[in-house]
Amino acid sequence: MTQESAYPWREEGATPFISIRNITKRFGNFIAVDDISLDIYKGELFGLLGGSGCGKTTLLRMLAGFESPTSGSIIIDGADMTQVPPYERPVNMMFQSYALFPHMSVEKNIAYGLKRDGVARDEVKDRVADMLAMVELSDFGKRKPRQLSGGQRQRVALARALVKRPKVLLLDEPLAALDKRLREQTQFELMNIQDRTGVTFVVVTHDQEEAMTLSTRIAVMDAGRFMQIGEPAEIYENPATKYIANFIGSANLLPVTIGAKSNAAYEVQHVLSQTAFTVSSDQTLNAGDELTLALRPEKILIDKSPLADYENQITGIVREIAYLGKISTYRVETPLGVTLEVTAPNQVRPKGTGHRIEWDDEVYLGWNTDSAILLKD
Amino acid sequence: MKAKRSRFLLGMLCFGFAFLYVPIILMMIYSFNYSKLVPVWGGFSTRWYTTLFQSEDVWAATALSLKIALLNATFATMLGTLAGIALSRLHSFRGRTLFTGMISAPLVMPEVITGLSLLLLFITLNQLIGWPAERGITTITVAHITFSMAFVAIIIQSRLAGTGRDLEEAALDLGAKPFRVLWDITLPQLAPGMVAGWLLAFTLSLDDLVIASFVSGPGATTLPMLIYSRIRLGLRPDINALATIIILTVTIGVLIAGWIMIRQQRASAQDAEHT
Numbered sequence: 001m002t003q004e005s006a007y008p009w010r011e012e013g014a015t016p017f018i019s020i021r022n023i024t025k026r027f028g029n030f031i032a033v034d035d036i037s038l039d040i041y042k043g044e045l046f047g048l049l050g051g052s053g054c055g056k057t058t059l060l061r062m063l064a065g066f067e068s069p070t071s072g073s074i075i076i077d078g079a080d081m082t083q084v085p086p087y088e089r090p091v092n093m094m095f096q097s098y099a100l101f102p103h104m105s106v107e108k109n110i111a112y113g114l115k116r117d118g119v120a121r122d123e124v125k126d127r128v129a130d131m132l133a134m135v136e137l138s139d140f141g142k143r144k145p146r147q148l149s150g151g152q153r154q155r156v157a158l159a160r161a162l163v164k165r166p167k168v169l170l171l172d173e174p175l176a177a178l179d180k181r182l183r184e185q186t187q188f189e190l191m192n193i194q195d196r197t198g199v200t201f202v203v204v205t206h207d208q209e210e211a212m213t214l215s216t217r218i219a220v221m222d223a224g225r226f227m228q229i230g231e232p233a234e235i236y237e238n239p240a241t242k243y244i245a246n247f248i249g250s251a252n253l254l255p256v257t258i259g260a261k262s263n264a265a266y267e268v269q270h271v272l273s274q275t276a277f278t279v280s281s282d283q284t285l286n287a288g289d290e291l292t293l294a295l296r297p298e299k300i301l302i303d304k305s306p307l308a309d310y311e312n313q314i315t316g317i318v319r320e321i322a323y324l325g326k327i328s329t330y331r332v333e334t335p336l337g338v339t340l341e342v343t344a345p346n347q348v349r350p351k352g353t354g355h356r357i358e359w360d361d362e363v364y365l366g367w368n369t370d371s372a373i374l375l376k377d
Numbered sequence: 378m379k380a381k382r383s384r385f386l387l388g389m390l391c392f393g394f395a396f397l398y399v400p401i402i403l404m405m406i407y408s409f410n411y412s413k414l415v416p417v418w419g420g421f422s423t424r425w426y427t428t429l430f431q432s433e434d435v436w437a438a439t440a441l442s443l444k445i446a447l448l449n450a451t452f453a454t455m456l457g458t459l460a461g462i463a464l465s466r467l468h469s470f471r472g473r474t475l476f477t478g479m480i481s482a483p484l485v486m487p488e489v490i491t492g493l494s495l496l497l498l499f500i501t502l503n504q505l506i507g508w509p510a511e512r513g514i515t516t517i518t519v520a521h522i523t524f525s526m527a528f529v530a531i532i533i534q535s536r537l538a539g540t541g542r543d544l545e546e547a548a549l550d551l552g553a554k555p556f557r558v559l560w561d562i563t564l565p566q567l568a569p570g571m572v573a574g575w576l577l578a579f580t581l582s583l584d585d586l587v588i589a590s591f592v593s594g595p596g597a598t599t600l601p602m603l604i605y606s607r608i609r610l611g612l613r614p615d616i617n618a619l620a621t622i623i624i625l626t627v628t629i630g631v632l633i634a635g636w637i638m639i640r641q642q643r644a645s646a647q648d649a650e651h652t
Binding site: 064066085087088091095099100101112113116117161164 | 544547550552553554565
């Protein structure tokens with residue numbers, strides 16, 4: 001393979017860079033990580049996403065070497081790392097707390113890892129200066145960590161973890177300690193730096209938006225297992241379970257019974273109200289199966305006048321409106337007996353009140369056959 | 378109503394301070410008493426200070442006490458720090474519970490028992506291997522180290538328990554071997570705790586009368602031992618003078634330490650403002 005693919009995971013037989021094989025980690029009776037396997041490819045920015053206690057941090061710590069797995073093995077760039085201590089792994093980690101050494105200056109913090117490797121003094125100086133320039137902190141080398149702001153500390157931590165040119169960089173909630181505006185800006189900086197250095201990043205986060213923005217691929221974890229692994233769009237558009245559909249973004253979930261099939265679309269019936277919809281699906285389903293129909297709020301069109309060209313249409317009454325500026329979220333009471341969440345962009349600046357959807361307005365909701373998906377569990 | 382309560386509080390505060398400091402002030406005043414009888418005021422004089430400075434055995438006892446305190450503080454800090462690190466950083470080793478219990482035993486052991494058992498140990502050792510040849514500075518120092526070490530270990534342990542392992546793990550991650558991490562990261566983090574432990578061990582040793590009395594020999598008299606033996610023969614004004622000097626020295630020490638701490642706090646507060 002001369003030209004490296006931008007999406008190596010899409011190809012059959014591509015060589016993984018990090019290979020996690022049947023890893024289990026028990027703490028006493030508690031199983032933190034439960035027999036999971038995962039391949040990560042060179043140059044990826046891989047996101048481990050999950051709520052607290054799902055095992056994502058334990059997995060990261062096993063990659064770093066701070067915890068040793070109860071069973072299974074970790075292979076990085078062809079070498080078995082399972083029993084290798086952290087100080088001999090070609091892996092560096094950026095801690096959630098940043099863990100900058102408070103008694104050392106910024107320069108010394110960054111130089112620490114290079115000195116441990118016995119790099120010549122001149123080279124240490126050059127590489128530290130390069131890293132400081134990359135994170136735009138060249139004037140701050142002599143300062144102590146406590147003299148820096150949160151965002152600056154975060155960049156020092158990143159520089160310190162990257163200066164040894166690790167094969168893999170592990171990031172534990174890298175943006176959690178920053179405020180919202182800084183977080184968004186830093187996200188792009190991280191992606192930029194990852195792109196320039198070509199280092200494989202593994203990012204642990206509980207923030208689904210952060211995972212979506214940063215990652216080439218995401219693994220959603222719960223109770224020590226992977227629930228789904230895929231590209232952000234794939235996970236968003238084709239969530240494997242109801243849990244994921246709700247955890248990544250939000251979704252209206254309706255229990256339905258499968259009916260007749262026609263043209264790769266199924267006739268389904270809402271269990272509660274017996275209302276019929278059509279949903280396209282490439283799964284093989286039997287009539288009478290009970291599944292869940294998942295419908296993202298932004299995939300429903302909302303209007304005050306009847307809609308043309310939508311296979312599925314219902315009416316409803318607006319009960320709540322959350323105006324978020326660029327979009328609005330409506331909660332619409334429907335004859336189905338359920339309230340549906342619908343979001344719509346605020347495309348037109350309303351002049352007067354005539355066109356705008358208001359509380360208690362009667363509205364028409366519509367969506368296409370391929371807007372909804374059917375979930376088994 | 379409010380004024381009444383605050384007057385009450387003020388009264389209690391004054392009472393509290395009086396309870397603490399009036400005896401000391403009285404003693405300091407009486408150290409300038411001309412009269413040989415302690416409770417009888419015979420006019421202002423510094424004659425007892427002169428007597429004190431001319432007394433050879435007071436100088437000798439002071440020197441011995443300081444020497445023991447210095448040695449004790451230094452060794453107790455080294456051993457206590459290692460014990461504290463072992464207690465809080467090594468999570469499972471054989472006999473950990475036993476070790477924890479044994480470390481804190483000297484804290485609750487009555488001094489008389491510690492002193493007696495150490496005395497028996499030294500006598501037995503002398504009979505078996507001929508060391509210590511005689512009891513004195515060595516035996517007192519060893520005895521002091523055994524109990525002050527426990528205090529240092531507790532200080533270090535609590536300080537380590539309060540800080541996460543992130544810094545140490547970061548150093549490991551950057552390629553430092555465990556011993557290197559201890560030297561580069563753990564010990565600098567512990568420096569304030571070690572200074573506190575050293576000072577505590579130093580004072581514990583200076584104060585100790587009971588254990589020193591048990592394990593000392595005929596030739597070695599520490600300052601507390603000297604004071605106690607003189608007091609037994611009746612109140613003496615030169616002891617008041619000695620006590621006054623000790624109190625002033627300690628006060629100056631505390632003031633300097635406080636001043637340094639305040640200055641450091643101000644400096645770091647200013648640093649924080651820079652950003």
